[in-house]
Amino acid sequence: MELSAIGKRVALEDAYEKVTGKLKFAVDISLPGMLHAKVLRSPYAHAKIVNIDTRKAEALPGVRAIITHKDVPKEEWMELWLNYYGRVIDDRVRFVGDEVAAVAATSIDVAEEALSLIEVEYEELPHVFDLEEAMKPDAPQVSPYGNVREPTIVEWGDIEQGFKGADLIVEHKTRAGSQQHAPVGLNACIATWEGDKLTIWTSAQSVFEIRDVMARYLKMPMSKVRVIGLPTGGSFGLFWLNNFHFIPVFLARKAGKPVKLELTREEIFSTVKRREICMTSVKLGVKRDGTFTAIHMKHYWENGAYGFKTNPYETMSDLWVRNLKHGKFEFHGVSTNLCTAGCMRGVGDLVQDFCMEQAIDKAAEKLGMGPLEIRLKNHSRAGDPQRADVPFYQWAKLARPEKTLSSSGMDKCIKEGAKAIGWQEKWKGWGQPTEVNGSKRRAIGMAVSSHCSGQRYLGTSSVTVKVNQDGSVNLFTGAGRMGQGMETTQAQIVAEVLGVPVESIKGTHGDTEVCPWSVATVASINAHQTGVATQAAAAEAKRQVCELASKELGAKPEDIDIKKGVVFVKGHPKRSIPFADLTAKIDPETGTWPTIIASASKSIPHSPVARFYMAHFAEVEVDTDTGKVKILRYVAVHDSGRIINPSICENQVVSGVLQGCGFALGERLVFDENTGQILNPNFTDYKILKALDVPDPEVIFVEEIDPVGTFGAKGIGEGTVCPCAAALAQAIYNATGVEFNAIPFTPEIVFRALRSGVAKDADESRYHVAYLN
Amino acid sequence: MITKDLSITINGKQYRLSVGARTLLVDLLRNDLELTGTKVACDSGSCLACTVLVDGKAVKSCSILALQVDGRSVLTIEGLANGDKLHPIQESFVKNHGLACGYCTPGVIMSAKALLDENPSPTEDEVRHVISDHLCRCGAYPKIVKSVLEAAEIMRGE
Structure with a gap:
């Protein structure tokens, strides 16, 4: 063509x-007569508000409106993808930073002063931060609906039979800490009422969701709610409908003036949303020739205070199905008294892929196979069954047609990547470095992943x-x-x-x-x-x-x-x-x-279903004296079908690689042990990778033209973060013989693990507290 | 509020302003003069999104008081193009996709301008060091570096 x-x-x-x-972002918008809002936030992880007195604040000149739990509906609102389920302001606070009250005033300074005049009497309640503690029956209950959600399960065949047919069974467990989206842009929302019509100006990736959910919650016709979606300044899952959007809406209605709420960097880091903390286990059955016979994955994650996710929107259950007659993938969402957790770039797939890839590596090593060989033997191909969305159809009580995969360039991704990085010369075997120079050990590693192309x-x-x-x-x-x-x-x-x-x-x-x-x-x-x-x-x-x-x-x-x-x-x-x-x-x-x-x-058909695929290859140098992992080369090969604009897609891949490698090597929110408060809510204490930290990734597109997508295109942006941690962990293992199965592996963690001389057990790391405490 | 009368040249235009003693340059630009092209992102002086030029030097406008630029010349992203004609650095960023979401872009471009004014022939490494001070979560760094190097060539008339 x-x-x-x-x-x-x-x-x-x-x-x-x-x-x-x-270009105007929401923070750049100013309306005539506009008031500025600030939010009073909870200092407690879990407490009941016994009394709240706003009289002194109301008397402050310049204050135009104050709202508390008494001024918002008793009903809860639910984010469409269950990133939030709760009241806008409740008489109970569930994490440090939770909304208690909000003020609209003629200036930010006046609004801030008014916050200090609001008197709140709290009754502290027991709290829970730890994922596993929160699952225990006697744990403090965070959500009115209990801490533990019904699991989502994708299952076929009979895994017990599958494991019986295996020559080798490997079991593996991983954990991951919490990453922040950390876009450079700031969240802001301006609301204005003209009679019974509401207009919202906000930087958003989910514009109509904001309109639809807002209108339903306010019991207004959708025709009278206008959301003007503005550019976001990066997002990665953060600029969705969030609870803070409702605050200026209610303030503006009460004040009769436009109200702008602009979040500070600290508020963005510690009160909106973040990637979940999770633990994952995989049991993998393999035949002697490397063919998979059964996979049982169990994935547990905490949703923080108001996340309510029961479905991690994964594609892992569909990635290895070529030979797989038996599979069971369980997903368990749990509530804790931490900042709300929810969708972030590569949601589900990144952390599950990390566990799956390491389980595959373990099996390959035991069978005397290389990482490429075992993956080439098992990855899904066009026409293979795809089942990841079965739970949705069950929940919606919809008939679900059999679904198959539209196309797969995984084979090409692995082969092209191996060629580009010089796999043949550099691969020396499992746990074997390519070069040792004093304390510096070099090796290569690779991992693959997939993600959905819309739904x-x-x-x-x-x-x-x-x-x-x-x-x-x-x-x-x-x-x-x-x-x-x-x-x-x-x-x-x-x-x-x-x-x-x-x-x-x-x-x-x-x-x-x-x-x-x-x-x-x-x-x-x-x-x-x-x-x-x-x-x-x-x-x-x-x-x-x-x-x-x-x-x-x-x-x-x-x-x-x-x-x-x-x-x-x-x-x-x-x-x-x-x-x-x-x-x-x-x-x-x-x-x-x-x-x-x-x-x-018009939409895509029910079937075939498109997934996009990638194979990432990393060459690293580990300094065993310092624990520092230096990335020497990074090759990212992607099958996203036809590439509509190569420059845009290259930026997407590089961005994903920086975020994925950043997560693997250091990005982690640190929570205070006693209060659950996020201790590093800024770019000084939360480091993201920049231009000097990683050499420019080499990006290759294999362009397997997809029969479903527009001109053969598949998705690209979200999944680009998914294989990074697994690829780096494999390279580090090959360099040092030590396996890291908890993200991130910071220099301190690498240093300590190398000193102790044993592989780090995922159970030892607890990411809800400052690791080094 | 204590105010002071200042005389500042901003984007070639002379302003006489009465400014609060603790007003930051970035707030003067964004709030009082509605020059919102200069961005705020970190509240901690660590992202460089707010970079402007003061007497030709790149400065974090979030970390300097408006008082400190009294009698000096400030250039913001709004003053870089000549009418509708983009500056060669801007043109190069457009052509080479040295940007994605565009939020860090004004600061990055102003830093590039300060660099190229001082050093018309920077090495790739020198460009990378300057750019690496800026936070770009969209990871456009490789194309930002390319954009700056190509702009340098064009500005040298090559």
Whole structure:
């Protein structure tokens, strides 16, 4: 297929605004008469509010409204993906930082002073921070619905029978600490009421979710709630509908003025959302030739105070099914008195993959196989069954058709990556370094992973394409703008279908009053799934243009095509008219320009299901004197189907590698042992990897064209973090002979483990407290 | 609130302003002058999103008082382009995808401007050291470095 716009390194549609500082994020918005809000937060991990007195604060000049639990509905609200389930403000606080009251005032200074005048009487309650402690029947109960959710289970065959048929059974256990999304942008929300109409300006990746949930919660018609979704400044799962969004809404209603709530960096780190703390176990049955016979995975994670997730949105249960007749994957969500935990980039898959990959490594080593060989033998291929979303269909009581995998480039990812890193020369065997130079030991390692490409059950997005009389085009989607490049890739799809230059397309995204409904920008959805609707809308616009041209060119509409902005009769390129001349022609009958407006509501099919795949290869140097792990080379090979914009996708992969390697080697929220308070809620104490910390990752796309996605595209953004920790852990094992099965492996942890001379047991590490205490 | 009358040149324009004694330069720019291109991100002086030039030197506008720039010249991202004509650094960032979400971009570009004004032919390593002080969670670093190096070439007329 010859493509004109797809596959090109088109500049970001909003690049001009971004390099000139003109792009407005929510923090940049200011409305006339706007008040500023601040939130009073709980100093206790778990307490009942016995009394709250706001009279002194109300008397402070400049204070316009105060809300407490008495001013918000008794009902709870639920985030669609169960990242939150609770009241906006309750008379019970469940973590340090939980909302107790909020003030709207004429300035931030006045609002802050007012907070200090609010008198609260607390009755402290017993708390629980530890995942396993929280599961015990006599543990303090965090959620009104108990601490332990019903598990989600994906199961097929009979694992006991599968293990009987195995020549080797390995068992493995891993843990992971809590990572923060740590976007550079700040969360902010401005709410304003005009009569009975509510308008919300907020940086968001889940724009229509905010509108829909807000309207239902406020018992308002959706038509009277307008959410203007603004760019986020990175997000990685953080700029969803969060509890703080409701605070300015209620304050603005009470004050009768627009109210802006802008969170501080400390509030973003310690009160909104974070990656869950988890523990995972895998029991893997393998035949002598390396074929898997059964997998039993158990995954437990804590949701913090208000997360309510029972489903980790994983694809691990579908990754190794080529030979796998028996599988059981159990997922257990638990509540604790820590800051709410929820979806973060690579949710589910990253931490489960870490355990699965290490179990596979263990099996391979025992069987005398290499890491590539055992993976090449077992990874899923096109046509293999896919079952990860069975629990959703069961929950929704929907009939679920048998689902199979649409395509897999995993084979190519592994082989291309091995070639690029020089696997043959550098792989010396399990636990064997490639080079030892004094205290410095070098080795390579690799891991693979997968992630979803959207999810059909999330809903069907709609897209509108308008062609103006000058030939320019407006594109409308409800998608969120989080820097992932969606504005550009969707415009490239329209340009390709409609045969017009991509520069002639201007997008408007995520304004619920003017854009059609879209699924939230989650689960690597836009290129693969939203793109299907964009493609259909553009095709309908093209049909209308061709119909218009048929009179002009004296040919049937189906014989007309559009390329490079020229409308022509197929096979007769001279019988043509420039696109903009055609759309500018006044219809003599109506005396107006033609109206070309096309909308489509379309999604991917139930089956086949697309997953995107990756194999990451790392070469590291471990300094056994200091415990420091230096990444020397990093090769990331990705099968995301056809790459719509290589530059955008390269940035996505590098970003994922930095976040994934950052998590593996050091990123970790540290919680106070006694209060659960996050002790490193800032970029000084919570380090993220920067330009000097890792050499530029080498990014390779294998482009296995997918039969389902738009022009063969699959998802890419979210999963790019998934294999990093496992690839680095394998490389470190090969360098030192010591296995690290708890994320992160900081220099201190590596140093201590190397000194003790034994492999670190996952059970020894407890990530809810400062590790070195 | 104690205020002081200041005279500051911002993006080539002379301002006479009455400014609070403890007002940060970044708050003067963002709140009083509505120059919101300069971003705030960390509250701790560690991200460099708020970088502007004061008399040609890159400065964290969150860590300097407005009083301290009295009589001096401030350049923000809004003053870099010449009307609609982008500065070569901006053009290079657009072309080479030296950005993703765009939140750290104004600060990064201002640092690049200070670097290239002082050293028109930096090595890749020198660029990387300057850029590495900036937080970019979208990991656009490889393309940021490329953008700065290519801009340097263009500015040298190569």
